[in-house]
Amino acid sequence: xxxxxxxxxxxxxxxxxxxxxxxxxxxxxxxxxxxxxxxxxxxxxxxxxxxxxxxxxxxxxxxxxxxxxxxxxxxxxxxxxxxxxxxxxxxxxxxxxxxxxxxxxxxxxxxxxxxxxxxxxxxxxxxxxxxxxxxxxxxxxxxxxxxxxxxxxxxxxxxxxxxxxxxxxxxxxxxxxxxxxxxxxxxxxxxxxxxxxxxxxxxxxxxxxxxxxxxxxxxxxxxxxxxxxxxxxxxxxxxxxxxxxxxxxxxxxxxxxxxxxxxxxxxxxxxxxxxxxxxxxxxxxxxxxxxxxxxxxxxxxxxxxxxxxxxxxxxxxxxxxxxxxxxxxxxxxxxxxxxxxxxxxxxxxxxxxxxxxxxxxxxxxxxxxxxxxxxxxxxxxxxxxxxxxxxxxxxxxxxxxxxxxxxxxxxxxxxxxxxxxxxxxxxxxxxxxxxxxxxxxxxxxxxxxxxxxxxxxxxxxxxxxxxxxxxxxxxxxxxxxxxxxxxxxxxxxxxxxxxxxxxxxxxxxxxxxxxxxxxxxxxxxxxxxxxxxxxxxxxxxxxxxxxxxxxx
Amino acid sequence: xxxxxxxxxxxxxxxxxxxxxxxxxxxxxxxxxxxxxxxxxxxxxxxxxxxxxxxxxxxxxxxxxxxxxxxxxxxxxxxxxxxxxxxxxxxxxxxxxxxxxxxxxxxxxxxxxxxxx
Numbered sequence: 001x002x003x004x005x006x007x008x009x010x011x012x013x014x015x016x017x018x019x020x021x022x023x024x025x026x027x028x029x030x031x032x033x034x035x036x037x038x039x040x041x042x043x044x045x046x047x048x049x050x051x052x053x054x055x056x057x058x059x060x061x062x063x064x065x066x067x068x069x070x071x072x073x074x075x076x077x078x079x080x081x082x083x084x085x086x087x088x089x090x091x092x093x094x095x096x097x098x099x100x101x102x103x104x105x106x107x108x109x110x111x112x113x114x115x116x117x118x119x120x121x122x123x124x125x126x127x128x129x130x131x132x133x134x135x136x137x138x139x140x141x142x143x144x145x146x147x148x149x150x151x152x153x154x155x156x157x158x159x160x161x162x163x164x165x166x167x168x169x170x171x172x173x174x175x176x177x178x179x180x181x182x183x184x185x186x187x188x189x190x191x192x193x194x195x196x197x198x199x200x201x202x203x204x205x206x207x208x209x210x211x212x213x214x215x216x217x218x219x220x221x222x223x224x225x226x227x228x229x230x231x232x233x234x235x236x237x238x239x240x241x242x243x244x245x246x247x248x249x250x251x252x253x254x255x256x257x258x259x260x261x262x263x264x265x266x267x268x269x270x271x272x273x274x275x276x277x278x279x280x281x282x283x284x285x286x287x288x289x290x291x292x293x294x295x296x297x298x299x300x301x302x303x304x305x306x307x308x309x310x311x312x313x314x315x316x317x318x319x320x321x322x323x324x325x326x327x328x329x330x331x332x333x334x335x336x337x338x339x340x341x342x343x344x345x346x347x348x349x350x351x352x353x354x355x356x357x358x359x360x361x362x363x364x365x366x367x368x369x370x371x372x373x374x375x376x377x378x379x380x381x382x383x384x385x386x387x388x389x390x391x392x393x394x395x396x397x398x399x400x401x402x403x404x405x406x407x408x409x410x411x412x413x414x415x416x417x418x419x420x421x422x423x424x425x426x427x428x429x430x431x432x433x434x435x436x437x438x439x440x441x442x443x444x445x446x447x448x449x450x451x452x453x454x455x456x457x458x459x460x461x462x463x464x465x466x467x468x469x470x471x472x473x474x475x476x477x478x479x480x481x482x483x484x485x486x487x488x489x490x491x492x493x494x495x496x497x498x499x500x501x502x503x504x505x506x507x508x509x510x511x512x513x514x515x516x517x518x519x520x521x522x523x524x525x526x527x528x529x530x531x532x533x534x535x536x537x538x539x540x541x542x543x544x545x546x547x548x549x550x551x552x
Numbered sequence: 553x554x555x556x557x558x559x560x561x562x563x564x565x566x567x568x569x570x571x572x573x574x575x576x577x578x579x580x581x582x583x584x585x586x587x588x589x590x591x592x593x594x595x596x597x598x599x600x601x602x603x604x605x606x607x608x609x610x611x612x613x614x615x616x617x618x619x620x621x622x623x624x625x626x627x628x629x630x631x632x633x634x635x636x637x638x639x640x641x642x643x644x645x646x647x648x649x650x651x652x653x654x655x656x657x658x659x660x661x662x663x664x665x666x667x668x669x
Contacts, residue, residue, distance in 0.1 A: 002643050004645070021654065023655045026655060026659050027655060027658065027659070028656065029659075030659055030662030030663060031662065
């Protein structure tokens with residue numbers, strides 16, 4: 001236990017790189033004259049983030065490893081998510097410099113906070129222990145609170161930061177409370193130990209009534225539910241999304257793309273690790289009946305609320321904020337499919353592609369929006385955007401591409417991502433879940449989600465229609481900067497690449513699934529697919545505790 | 553339970569000692585009250601008025617600096633006790649930790665956080 005090896009350091013190399021770069025940016029900031037522009041820090045940040053992405057691609061291990069005495073899991077999931085959040089960080093940094101200059105908040109701390117947030121996300125998805133998970137989560141969250149309130153002379157930004165902080169702190173408290181339950185029951189904070197204890201043959205009898213005082217309370221389920229709700233708050237999934245529209249529209253525009261995109265995929269990746277790891281039943285087939293039921297309802301609520309409210313919004317950033325709630329719902333839909341073992345691998349592939357597409361396109365969309373502005377503010381209403389696509393064809397085209405991706409239309413990445421997500425969710429309906437009607441509900445959710453994503457798509461298309469509208473707004477213009485162009489180009493190329501040739505990302509997703517899922521599940525799909533209901537009793541025998549007490 | 557007996561004796565002794573000193577001061581001490589001595593806070597803070605007053609941001613800077621050094625102590629003390637067993641790797645980790653704090657200190661110094669005016 002004492003000490004660490006070079007393998008330990010290698011596993012956390014991307015996070016280490018990001019932290020060191022963040023500290024370097026802080027030092028660069030304070031040893032420069034205040035009047036000196038900070039554009040070069042944006043390039044340094046982008047370079048460091050891209051380097052971290054490259055490193056996590058290069059070091060991705062063929063076999064999952066457990067490092068730091070079991071506290072960190074070094075596998076494809078951590079590497080892939082780190083890579084994509086780091087790329088989103090680079091895009092955001094590049095797109096921020098001109099915007100920050102315009103608002104006279106051009107300081108190096110901004111870039112350092114971006115890097116620290118990315119490092120936190122990397123630690124969070126690599127965690128194999130609740131203490132490390134919490135550490136990473138807070139590292140990302142504290143940096144993101146500060147980023148949200150970064151425009152400190154603006155009341156709106158301070159209000160956004162404060163709301164985000166209060167709700168985020170509540171989420172963190174719930175997480176710790178949930179972990180306290182699980183640790184109290186199992187005597188450990190490690191994922192592996194907790195998973196083993198919860199899956200022990202007599203776990204149900206033991207945990208359902210540990211004290212003899214409350215005979216009917218399934219305490220592990222209470223802990224899991226608290227942890228899950230904490231993540232729902234952090235991901236802005238309904239019904240815990242109320243902070244999101246205010247926080248996202250008050251934050252500096254480029255950061256909003258990073259917060260809503262990268263923040264969400266890091267959260268959902270950490271949830272996938274929990275679901276496929278400590279909280280999973282041995283063959284995952286009991287998943288839907290247990291706490292996946294919560295994911296199901298959160299997914300339904302998020303997709304309905306997010307898409308429908310997005311349609312009514314007049315301000316573009318608010319519209320994107322609401323539709324980010326819907327995107328959280330789609331990611332949770334994939335999480336539901338993880339509970340059906342035939343669809344588990346597919347759901348992981350889908351969530352990797354969807355998360356990557358969403359994080360990149362979202363960061364891109366927000367940096368283009370940040371570049372469109374008037375005087376010292378940015379363009380916000382639909383009318384202000386009108387005609388900009390004609391005036392600035394390249395930027396208009398890029399923004400359209402990102403919005404099309406978010407709407408789920410070809411040729412952008414969002415199309416393939418939504419396709420694989422909905423087909424996985426639909427296929428999960430054919431699988432064996434306990435009870436069986438859960439799978440059927442998942443099919444209905446897939447169909448309903450598809451219909452609602454058309455509604456959400458209209459909200460995006462309306463923005464594009466305004467971009468190419470006839471009556472140009474006089475005062476709003478594009479503020480050009482080479483860094484912005486570079487950031488938009490990176491985002492656009494990646495969005496198109498994932499849309500036209502998604503094979504590579506799907507292969508990475510397949511690797512993640514292979515390393516994340518237990519061996520029994522991976523063997524399953526080919527053989528067990530159609531005649532599955534007979535398997536149900538086996539699952540009940542192993543983990544019966546979640547089934548009994550849920551409203552379903 | 554027996555192990556805590558000594559602690560309990562210490563507890564009683566503490567109360568008795570403090571009580572004796574306060575009682576002796578009250579009984580035999582010289583009393584010269586004035587307006588300032590009778591105020592609630594002898595530090596000079598205004599005891600009455602609106603609770604929502606503006607507090608100078610400098611105090612937060614002091615508090616943050618305090619937290620930084622406080623944390624350093626909290627983490628380095630346990631490490632110092634077992635430093636020999638932890639060996640080179642432990643030393644490297646502790647030095648990295650101190651290094652991060654030093655960067656924070658440099659940042660604070662350059663930003664003017666250490667100056668009162």
